Amino acid sequence: MSLRLTRPRMQRIPLYGWLTAEAISLLGTRISMIAIPWLVLTTTGSPTQTGLVAFAEIAPMVLFKACGGPLVDRVGPRRMAIGADTLSFLVVGLIPVLHHAGALGFPLLLGLVAIAGALRGPGDAATAALVPALVERAAVPYERATGLSSAIDRGATMVGAAIAGGLVATVGAANAVAIDAVSFGVCALLLLVTTRSLEPARVEATSEPDRHEMPTSYAAELRDGWNVLRRDSVLMSLAVMVAVTNLLDLAWSAVLLPVWARDSGAGIGAVGLVFSVWGGASMLGALVAAAYGTRLPRFATYLVAYLITGLPRFVLFAIGVPLWVILAMCVIGGASSGFLNPVLGAVTFERIPREMVGRVTALNSALCWSLMPFGGVLGGLLISGMGLSTAMLVVGFAYFATTMAPALIPSFRGMNRQLPATVEPTPSPRDPLQLVS
Template identity: 60%
Template sequence: MRRPLYGWLAADALSVTGTRVSMIAVPLFVLETTGSPTRTGLVALAEALPMVLAKVLGGPLIDRLGPRRVAITCDVGSVAAVGAIPLLHDAGLMAFPLLLVLVALAGALRGPGDAAKHAMVPTLVSEAGVPMERATGLSSTVERTASMLGAGLGGLLVASLGAANALLVDAVSFGLSALVLAWATRSLATPATAAAQDADPAAYVEQLRAGWRFLRGDRVLLGITVMVALTNLLDAAWASVLMPVWAVETGNGAKALGLLFAVFSGASAVGALVAAVWAARLPRYATYLVAFLVCGAPRFVVMALDSPLAVVVTVAVAAGFASGFLNPILGAVIFERIPAALVGRVSSLTTAMCFALLPFGGLLGGVLIAVVGLPFAMAACGVAYFAVTMLPALDPRWREMDERPVPARAAA
């Protein structure tokens, strides 16, 4: 039965769209109400840190209570946390410390909520009877498409309704996500297990350690996690600082910047959709290397060389399309290597580690530009990207990516 899978995808699309709206609305709301860039940065930090910490700490709870229950509960809680911001603002009761608390609560709910939805994938794949790459490819397509549309919708909502009212739309999206997920996956609902009822703190800590021991012991899984964390750091530097500075210094301006983001995201969504259909037939290891060769260093190099805009856009299209193959392949490898009993803990740890360096990407980009200038900063990030993503070519263990131990995992 595929209704749970398609319902999960629809719920994720709603949630991601709302999250992208808030990524635009929250900083603009803070700037409108305080006029302080410093406070805007504090709000971003207040959301990011609890999100990462809650991803790590929520893993055992996901395994105890079940990912479906955690995902729905976090979405419902997000309705209250996000919706309270515009409501309290309209009532004249929103002080900045209270805003920090609400944003931190929203981040703390988003962390385990996203991790729980992620942990549902093996069960959804088994229920739908589709290849793992099909599910991870569709998920990546939905995420990238919803991110692109959500960013555009966020800009339109803030411009037409104001930042506060845009946050109400974000709150509504979480409520709709919870309803769709609850309806579509009700056949997967399970009663509380004995492990879920065990509130022994020692048992919880041991479960957390068990997840880390497994991740640390699987060299391929740990390598993928570290690699993605480092590429996320470089991608954040590229998107948040290097590209905007390039747009200003070259005179291409905001229109060119928006065009590049749009074509990269759109091509990435197309690539993920193609991967959903074909990735199960492709050699994962070779596809990984080729995809990163295309989507990694070239986009940094063409900007470092001050190439014409047409060349930069062409490279962005190719890079976006290639990047669409990565999440379906890496996601399939990750889920197939994790035993069913540890999915919540290990997948929470991996996603938390992948996100951990994101807040420092803008800082890295800014420091590099200040020290060596934009061209050398672009080149340095491109070289680092190439090194990080191509090191697996020197390690024969990464060839284990081509193994598809589905029967072994099901038995586990």
């Protein structure tokens, strides 16, 4: 009887360990997003060099995420995630060490940041590729895992900036980067200890090799992943849609929102307040989606959530409403946005063949991130050309058109649930989970 009571909890240890590692990793990322640019700005005084550092991290991350999928499938997502975190601990840790030694020139910093971005690409892809195995092992719906992950992401956004600002102010930017480095090491250790049961079983060699198991070239595996993505109209269309919304969201957060704070007199404190309220409401929405998402129709949830979280935000900023109205909108829009990642994540994982989850999720994620480096440029050009209010409306209606286009495409009804809401647990607690890698 005792074994029956404890077995479900034991099966969920990998999921809980993964979620804990996600929380630590995201907080570390939020710290580095503020600490590294501030370190560059205070040591060089150059906004241009500060921008170059951001580009040096994002560009390799997108490139290596796109190209690293077959490696994730070959090595296995668990081993790749642990390896990437371990190497990131060493690479990011060199930044504060070299800075305090007086040996951190700008070209060397660019190189280290680029290597860190290159490691983060396949590392993030491998972490995401663990989800199907975690869901199967824990016997929970996809919405539960993706919803909890999304809630952690939103919560990290809410508190991460405050923690980062406090760390930079009290211990300095370089030491804050050191804390980010330590977070990579902690994540690697957590995954190593809590996800042992996700190791693939050893397969005995057979007398006649299966033709499906014959080795293929890396390029062929990458091409196979791309073919799966592009031939699935729902996955491909969602990836393009998210890429465009990421572009527009970055234009808003990086340029339009700070300019609004300056021109309206609200001040930079209002920017932090908007992000905190939005992030907190979004975290609550994601928690509700994690608990009740399986009862909701995915396609309808997608449409309603984007209707609420999209265009109204930009219209209110454009017409110049008081700050309290903006914050009320952040509560409603943020809570609605919390339902999106659980839905989109569940749709994505259900439609990808298990043996190709690494390469397809990596390509999908890279495509979603591909336009983000240009968001700030877009926001600046729009404000320079047409003013803040018009720029807000242009971005808002572009957001509306992009997110509502699926309503006109019948194939998007395929977003609705493809698999049973729960996955049966593995037959025996002694049998390791089968992972194709």
